[in-house]
Amino acid sequence: MDYRFADRVKMFKSSAIREISEIIAKGNDVISFAGGFPYEPYFPQAELEQAFDKVFASGKSSLQYGMTSGFMPLREKISERVKAKGIQAAPVEVLLTTGSQQSIDLFSRIMLSPGDVVLTENPTFLAAVQAFESYEAKVIGVQSDKDGMDPEDLAKKLKEYKPKFIYVVPTFSNPEGKVWSNERRVALLKLAEEHNTLILEDDPYGELQFNAEETYTPIAAMDTEKKYVIYTSSFSKTVVPSLRVGWVTGPQPIMKVLTQIKEAADLMSSPLNQQALYHLLNDFDLDGHIRMLCQQYHQHMLVMQDYLKKLDSCKWVEPKGGMFIWLEVDENIHATELLTKAVPHGVAFIPGAPFYVDSPRQNTMRLNFTNSNPERIKLGMERLTEAFQQAMK
Amino acid sequence: MDYRFADRVKMFKSSAIREISEIIAKGNDVISFAGGFPYEPYFPQAELEQAFDKVFASGKSSLQYGMTSGFMPLREKISERVKAKGIQAAPVEVLLTTGSQQSIDLFSRIMLSPGDVVLTENPTFLAAVQAFESYEAKVIGVQSDKDGMDPEDLAKKLKEYKPKFIYVVPTFSNPEGKVWSNERRVALLKLAEEHNTLILEDDPYGELQFNAEETYTPIAAMDTEKKYVIYTSSFSKTVVPSLRVGWVTGPQPIMKVLTQIKEAADLMSSPLNQQALYHLLNDFDLDGHIRMLCQQYHQHMLVMQDYLKKLDSCKWVEPKGGMFIWLEVDENIHATELLTKAVPHGVAFIPGAPFYVDSPRQNTMRLNFTNSNPERIKLGMERLTEAFQQAMK
Numbered sequence: 001m002d003y004r005f006a007d008r009v010k011m012f013k014s015s016a017i018r019e020i021s022e023i024i025a026k027g028n029d030v031i032s033f034a035g036g037f038p039y040e041p042y043f044p045q046a047e048l049e050q051a052f053d054k055v056f057a058s059g060k061s062s063l064q065y066g067m068t069s070g071f072m073p074l075r076e077k078i079s080e081r082v083k084a085k086g087i088q089a090a091p092v093e094v095l096l097t098t099g100s101q102q103s104i105d106l107f108s109r110i111m112l113s114p115g116d117v118v119l120t121e122n123p124t125f126l127a128a129v130q131a132f133e134s135y136e137a138k139v140i141g142v143q144s145d146k147d148g149m150d151p152e153d154l155a156k157k158l159k160e161y162k163p164k165f166i167y168v169v170p171t172f173s174n175p176e177g178k179v180w181s182n183e184r185r186v187a188l189l190k191l192a193e194e195h196n197t198l199i200l201e202d203d204p205y206g207e208l209q210f211n212a213e214e215t216y217t218p219i220a221a222m223d224t225e226k227k228y229v230i231y232t233s234s235f236s237k238t239v240v241p242s243l244r245v246g247w248v249t250g251p252q253p254i255m256k257v258l259t260q261i262k263e264a265a266d267l268m269s270s271p272l273n274q275q276a277l278y279h280l281l282n283d284f285d286l287d288g289h290i291r292m293l294c295q296q297y298h299q300h301m302l303v304m305q306d307y308l309k310k311l312d313s314c315k316w317v318e319p320k321g322g323m324f325i326w327l328e329v330d331e332n333i334h335a336t337e338l339l340t341k342a343v344p345h346g347v348a349f350i351p352g353a354p355f356y357v358d359s360p361r362q363n364t365m366r367l368n369f370t371n372s373n374p375e376r377i378k379l380g381m382e383r384l385t386e387a388f389q390q391a392m393k
Numbered sequence: 394m395d396y397r398f399a400d401r402v403k404m405f406k407s408s409a410i411r412e413i414s415e416i417i418a419k420g421n422d423v424i425s426f427a428g429g430f431p432y433e434p435y436f437p438q439a440e441l442e443q444a445f446d447k448v449f450a451s452g453k454s455s456l457q458y459g460m461t462s463g464f465m466p467l468r469e470k471i472s473e474r475v476k477a478k479g480i481q482a483a484p485v486e487v488l489l490t491t492g493s494q495q496s497i498d499l500f501s502r503i504m505l506s507p508g509d510v511v512l513t514e515n516p517t518f519l520a521a522v523q524a525f526e527s528y529e530a531k532v533i534g535v536q537s538d539k540d541g542m543d544p545e546d547l548a549k550k551l552k553e554y555k556p557k558f559i560y561v562v563p564t565f566s567n568p569e570g571k572v573w574s575n576e577r578r579v580a581l582l583k584l585a586e587e588h589n590t591l592i593l594e595d596d597p598y599g600e601l602q603f604n605a606e607e608t609y610t611p612i613a614a615m616d617t618e619k620k621y622v623i624y625t626s627s628f629s630k631t632v633v634p635s636l637r638v639g640w641v642t643g644p645q646p647i648m649k650v651l652t653q654i655k656e657a658a659d660l661m662s663s664p665l666n667q668q669a670l671y672h673l674l675n676d677f678d679l680d681g682h683i684r685m686l687c688q689q690y691h692q693h694m695l696v697m698q699d700y701l702k703k704l705d706s707c708k709w710v711e712p713k714g715g716m717f718i719w720l721e722v723d724e725n726i727h728a729t730e731l732l733t734k735a736v737p738h739g740v741a742f743i744p745g746a747p748f749y750v751d752s753p754r755q756n757t758m759r760l761n762f763t764n765s766n767p768e769r770i771k772l773g774m775e776r777l778t779e780a781f782q783q784a785m786k
Binding site: 001002003004005006007008009012035037038040041043045048049052053056060061062063064065066097098099101102105109110111112113116127130131134135164196198227228236240241242243244251253254257260261263264265266267268269270271272273 | 394395396397398399400401402405428430431433434436438441442445446449453454455456457458459490491492494495498502503504505506509520523524527528557589591620621629633634635636637644646647650653654656657658659660661662663664665666
């Protein structure tokens with residue numbers, strides 16, 4: 001049988017990360033700095049169990065179908081939480097999704113026709129690019145440095161490509177773990193306004209901030225007329241991933257169409273999980289929990305960084321939050337080859353090349369520091385050091 | 394700001410059911426025969442709570458990210474369950490989704506380019522058509538009677554339109570509540586084979602069968618070489634809707650691409666809910682529970698039907714399962730107008746016209762009998778009888 005797939009299927013790529021996972025799976029007792037997983041012992045399991053108990057105690061109607069846009073009391077909680085970041089989003093302007101990935105996908109679906117352009121940083125979040133390309137869009141990278149997109153190159157590419165939107169992860173980005181400066185955020189929004197172009201601000205890591213004194217204003221908070229920025233985040237990094245609860249908010253005309261397509265896509269995400277999360281937010285000091293996570297992950301990062309300092313010809317920007325260190329290694333080292341040497345030593349990471357939209361740099365890699373505790377990070381970094389030394393010979 | 398949406402957004406329709414829900418919401422104490430909701434008091438709440446306790450007791454790793462294709466032990470359970478219906482699906486060929494609606498949507502996404510044709514019954518399931526049209530596909534209705542699609546008209550339309558697939562709900566369909574004869578199932582598969590065309594078999598209601606003696610073979614079970622049929626179902630009607638767990642299985646080349654697009658769409662559905670459902674299936678006699686549901690819903694249906702027998706010029710086929718009675722009323726009655734009269738009487742239903750792909754029949758309506766108990770059904774049918782009498786004056 002010759003299956004006549006849709007044209008867009010030609011654009012589907014097997015995820016490079018999935019292929020790398022297969023290499024990693026072949027090793028024994030591998031300490032993985034590869035994925036973007038949170039550390040399980042920090043999960044608020046008992047509190048979440050209590051939250052589920054409350055849902056069950058509230059009666060059988062809690063197990064029925066819910067609204068496409070999500071459980072209203074949770075939308076109200078999210079409205080309050082984003083308000084604390086300066087983002088004005090009424091509860092009716094918050095759409096609950098099955099995580100940020102679905103927010104990105106649904107927004108792409110309502111915006112992108114074949115051939116449309118999306119501007120991103122380069123490198124950028126791989127799975128977002130997969131979603132854009134699955135709608136036959138063209139993804140163009142904008143030149144960036146440690147402070148964010150270069151406004152000059154952005155202006156040039158806005159003019160040249162007339163993109164449907166600009167996709168950014170400005171706070172503790174994936175894969176680079178960097179944070180945009182305030183100036184660059186202002187410049188991005190100004191250019192978007194001038195070119196009548198939307199911004200998709202993906203902020204899954206924004207709350208994992210190591211220094212509580214600093215302030216990183218979401219671009220959505222700067223868009224005071226609520227015209228240009230679509231903002232998405234989730235509870236996967238701050239509560240637990242397995243609930244699959246994320247949200248998206250933005251200009252009202254966008255939210256209306258997003259809700260229509262959410263209905264066609266899957267009717268609704270789990271009302272049960274949304275209710276449980278509501279009770280958790282009500283009864284549990286999530287902000288205190290997040291402060292604990294920030295302190296712990298900061299320690300994880302510092303332990304990892306101490307080993308990097310001992311390595312030759314490595315460059316990185318110390319992360320101010322999030323889950324990743326982005327490493328630039330000696331030009332003679334090919335990160336994928338290094339990975340094949342590292343796995344037999346019992347350690348793994350993700351080579352940086354797959355995150356590039358174009359001109360991949362083979363001597364880059366992404367190290368996650370949230371999935372292992374400091375002891376395991378030490379052991380993993382010792383192993384990685386050995387693999388490095390072998391590669392440099 | 395002029396939002397430049399994707400071309401496909403032009404095809405989005407506001408759901409007729411949502412508009413009707415607004416009419417219904419304006420009434421006081423309305424008994425609703427409108428939605429397709431199961432009856433809450435039948436939900437296995439205590440057992441589900443125990444299942445969640447087991448997941449929490451299994452440790453914090455149960456709260457981590459899972460696999461895109463879903464929790465393997467649940468896929469194994471589903472593989473066993475569909476085998477009992479004659480469908481051969483290895484666990485790796487089962488993809489877990491956020492309900493049947495997502496199965497329909499993801500399959501549409503990998504098959505449909507703009508202008509492609511999908512053949513359906515007429516009337517058919519509204520939300521499936523929404524998904525097809527959201528990919529700019531053209532939906533063409535095939536002539537049908539109480540036994541299923543007319544093979545002659547189907548053959549003609551397969552030849553004329555070369556559709557990407559044929560969408561059917563052959564067992565206790567939505568909206569008509571009917572069941573296809575075995576002959577029509579065989580004829581459909583044969584024609585699909587002859588025209589090298591796939592079948593999307595949507596089977597959310599198949600287990601709600603009133604007469605245990607009868608057998609309705611899924612078309613997927615007849616497709617012994619696993620080439621032509623994609624089969625989807627869910628636990629929303631047999632366990633509870635709020636878990637949002639469904640699944641899809643079909644030919645391997647299709648499953649591979651479906652899993653790729655599931656990853657881009659939302660990474661994965663809730664691993665927590667999948668694990669809870671696995672424990673429920675392990676510890677709870679779901680088949681016994683479904684037998685109870687079938688007996689109860691059969692009684693609900695008979696109570697509703699008794700009132701219909703007393704009404705003038707009403708025609709329907711007695712449902713052998715599922716959730717709906719499809720009613721054809723006097724040609725002079727316009728069901729939407731009847732609804733506006735019924736709501737002040739305290740009863741609601743869904744007019745049939747929105748379910749038609751073309752040539753809508755205004756004197757049709759869909760009555761749900763699963764969302765209210767027999768006492769409420771009696772009261773609702775008394776109110777509906779009054780509204781009818783008023784309309785016939």
